[in-house]
Amino acid sequence: MPKIRYGMVGGGEGAFIGAVHRMAAALDGDYALVCGAFSSDAQRGRRSADALGLAPGRSYPTLDALLAGESALPAEERMEVLAIVTPNHLHAPAAIAALDAGFHVMSEKPMALDLAEALAIEAAVQRSGKLYGLTFTYSGFPLVEEARARVARGDLGKIRLVQVEYSQGWLSGPLDREGNKQAEWRTDPARAGLGGCLGDIGTHAFQLTEHVSGLTVEQLSADLTTHVPGRRLDDDIAALLQFENGARGVLKASQIAAGDENGLRLRIHGEKGGLDWSQMEPNTLTIRWLDRPAEIIRAGGPGLEASTTARLRTPAGHPEGYIEAFANLYRSFGHALRAGQTRPPAWDTVDWFPGIADGLRTMTFVEAMIANSAGAAKWTSLADVLEARRNPS
Incomplete structure (x- = not known):
């Protein structure tokens, strides 16, 4: 089967996430990188294209040039998918332009700078009929799928409590004022967005x-803090969550937890027991029961759901992680594209991947967090935040 031809905006030399996208797209052999606008610096962009072995003429100085150049090529040669790996402020303009030009889009998260931009992307997806995906990487891990499937089939009983923590320490100092490019744009409201x-x-x-x-999540109560003096955006957040079924939750995320690496941990508790998954030990899922010994579930081991095993790539005991999870999203996106689908499959199917719905939910979450933290209300409704954006008075 011919490879899916994709291009990239951003992700030139020195960029972290562009290389991750290229590795993920390459892992299953489904994609071929054919073009790119890799940098706003023309020389850096050309060097990046040369290093990646692109054909002459397929390195473009700007996104507009890329879309025009690729649109002019014969259908069997031109790019089919644009991968967006720029800082956040370019996500929405790039996605909308690519969709309107007739190209599918795989975008880095967050979806946009704010919810208004996210809704503009949604409109572009609807009028274009093209696929739109978001790389919420951790939902691509096999044992995250196993956890989802076990909750869905009722193993834990009615869910009562959800606890999620994402703890990093890399921004504990003023890296954003010391020349660290990754820190600079992530703490700049003009490039990072509201949060x-x-x-x-x-x-x-x-x-x-x-x-x-x-x-x-129906309602939340938020706390946003900036610990490092002079920093313009939050570096430490917390939220209490109220879910639709009456369950409660706690969300904690920090980038100033000095010494922590990438501590993403999810715990979900129901009437019968609870599960525990950590990104830094991704091939283990623990389920603890009220009335029997705990279960340690391992990637590649017995008793896994078919949707879990479909996401595995190595036998039991062989570590696999971030790149493979990322690649699972690219593979599912490619399957949907080849099948002629215009939206992600249902979330409980093997080929599900995050798309426009996940993007809108997360951007609604961002705006609800900011509104609640800045205001006097005890709770903020996510539905009200979205409705206010969709239908401004």
Whole structure:
């Protein structure tokens, strides 16, 4: 089967996430990188294209040039999917332009700078009929799928409590004022958006919470803090959550937890027991019961759901993690594209991947957190926040 031709905006030399996207897209052999606008610096962009072995003429100085150049090529040669790996402020303009030009989009998260931009992307998806995916990477881990499936089939009983924590320490000092490019743009409101830690990793925690629990957060009560003097966006957040079924939750995300690496942990408790998954030990899922010994479930081991084993790539005992989870999203996106689908499959199917619905939920979460933290209300309704954006008075 011919490879899916994709291009990339951003992700040139020195960029972290662009290389991750390229590794993920390459892992199953489904994709071929054919073009790119890799940098706003023309020389850096050309060097990046040369290093990646792109054909002459397929390195473009701007996104507009890329879309025009690719649109002019014969259908069997032109890019089919645009991967967006820029800082956040370019996510929405790039996605809308690509969709309107007739290209599918796989975008880095968060979806946009704010909910208004997210709704503009939603409109572009609807009028274009093209696929739109978001790389909420952690939902691609096999044992995250196993956790979701076990909650969905009722193993834990009615869910009562959801606890999610995402703890990093890399921004404990003023890296954003010391020349660290990753820190600079993530703490700049013009490039990062409304939230710092909130948009960067808080959205991951929120998306994982709703995806695995199968529950919708109805209301939240938020605390946003900036610890490092002079920093313009939050670097430490917390929220109390109220879910649709009466369950309660706690979400904590921080980038100033000095010494922590990438401590994403999800715990979900029902009437009968609770499960526990950690990104830094991703091949283990623990379930603890009220009335019997705990279960330690291992990737590649016996008793896994078919949707879990479909996401595995190595036998039991062979570590697999971040890149493989990322690749699972690209593989599912590719399957949907080849099948002619215009939206992600249902969330309980093998080929599910995060899309426009996840993007809108996470951007609604961001705005609800900011509104609640800044206001006097005890609780803020996510539905009210979205409705206010959809239908401004």
